[in-house]
Amino acid sequence: MEDLAARIEELWEHAGELTPADAEASAIVTEAVDLLDRGVLRVAETGADGTTVVHDWLKKAILLLFCLREVRTTEVGPFEFADKLPLKKDFARAGVRVAPGASARWGSYLAPGVVLMPSYVNIGARVGEQTMVDTWATVGSCAQIGARVHLSGGVGIGGVLEPPNAVPVIVEDDVLVGSRCMVTQGARVGRGAVLGEGTILNPSIPVVDADTGEELGRGVVPPWSVAISAARRREYPGGEFFLPCVLVIRRLEEGERHDKARLNALLRAHGVSA
Numbered sequence: 001m002e003d004l005a006a007r008i009e010e011l012w013e014h015a016g017e018l019t020p021a022d023a024e025a026s027a028i029v030t031e032a033v034d035l036l037d038r039g040v041l042r043v044a045e046t047g048a049d050g051t052t053v054v055h056d057w058l059k060k061a062i063l064l065l066f067c068l069r070e071v072r073t074t075e076v077g078p079f080e081f082a083d084k085l086p087l088k089k090d091f092a093r094a095g096v097r098v099a100p101g102a103s104a105r106w107g108s109y110l111a112p113g114v115v116l117m118p119s120y121v122n123i124g125a126r127v128g129e130q131t132m133v134d135t136w137a138t139v140g141s142c143a144q145i146g147a148r149v150h151l152s153g154g155v156g157i158g159g160v161l162e163p164p165n166a167v168p169v170i171v172e173d174d175v176l177v178g179s180r181c182m183v184t185q186g187a188r189v190g191r192g193a194v195l196g197e198g199t200i201l202n203p204s205i206p207v208v209d210a211d212t213g214e215e216l217g218r219g220v221v222p223p224w225s226v227a228i229s230a231a232r233r234r235e236y237p238g239g240e241f242f243l244p245c246v247l248v249i250r251r252l253e254e255g256e257r258h259d260k261a262r263l264n265a266l267l268r269a270h271g272v273s274a
């Protein structure tokens with residue numbers, strides 16, 4: 001693998017010169033992206049100490065892919081598409097259920113038991129076992145979504161491709177992300193957390209403890225917590241405004257499922273979208 005990483009780094013040095021005619025470069029990059037597609041490698045992973053390591057050479061491979069591929073037109077019935085990347089295939093063999101209208105790009109990984117309602121999963125993203133990606137949810141490039149997560153209808157998980165060393169969005173195992181939340185720019189939702197509908201989370205948004213008023217950090221929701229969208233007062237020369245923040249209103253016991261998330265697990269077990 002080190003050899004493959006070194007070859008990608010070498011190609012990255014000359015990215016500006018690459019064209020779709022470079023068959024050798026194309027084969028190297030395809031090999032790397034294929035490993036992402038099969039889940040053998042991942043763009044980012046969190047160690048036991050909680051720190052996230054980004055394998056930026058894999059992100060570089062994805063970026064290089066766009067220099068090495070030509071736009072191709074494909075047709076499905078009355079639909080026409082013009083894109084550089086193919087879509088994922090062999091869902092039944094991977095143990096993944098994909099409702100009509102969903103698409104996942106080649107180079108994303110969907111673990112066994114994933115359900116995709118009409119939704120979108122971009123290249124480099126990884127979706128863990130038994131996770132439900134509900135209707136109109138989007139999983140942006142390189143986002144790392146854990147196991148048994150529910151991304152509710154309309155959730156927007158941002159893609160983080162550039163710069164290559166930027167940390168992607170991370171949603172840890174057993175999280176419920178409520179409808180229409182936006183989690184972007186490398187934000188992180190800790191294990192077992194519940195994010196109320198319509199929450200915006202990015203690395204500039206303060207996360208505040210409702211019991212103490214303490215700012216717990218920015219862009220990171222603590223594990224086993226219930227967090228909702230709230231507003232904080234802010235003075236500007238032009239007047240007083242209310243900017244969004246995320247308020248932690250409740251703590252769950254480790255391993256505890258919020259009652260609203262429990263219902264959700266039942267629906268998922270039956271393979272039905274909420």
Ligand SMILES: CC(C)(COP(=O)(O)OP(=O)(O)OC[C@H]1O[C@@H](n2cnc3c(N)ncnc32)[C@H](O)[C@@H]1OP(=O)(O)O)[C@@H](O)C(=O)NCCC(=O)NCCS
Nearest residue numbers: 152153177178179194195196197198226227228229260274
């Ligand atoms: C966050 C959530 C889990 C809170 O549920 P809960 O722990 O039962 O808490 P409550 O409903 O008692 O709400 C607590 C307070 O937060 C407020 N609140 C609840 N959800 C909120 C949200 N999404 N945004 C802002 N405020 C919210 C309530 O108005 C209430 O305020 P109050 O104390 O002044 O009455 C729940 O409201 C939620 O958003 N679940 C996600 C639902 C979802 O998207 N499901 C997907 C399929 S439909």
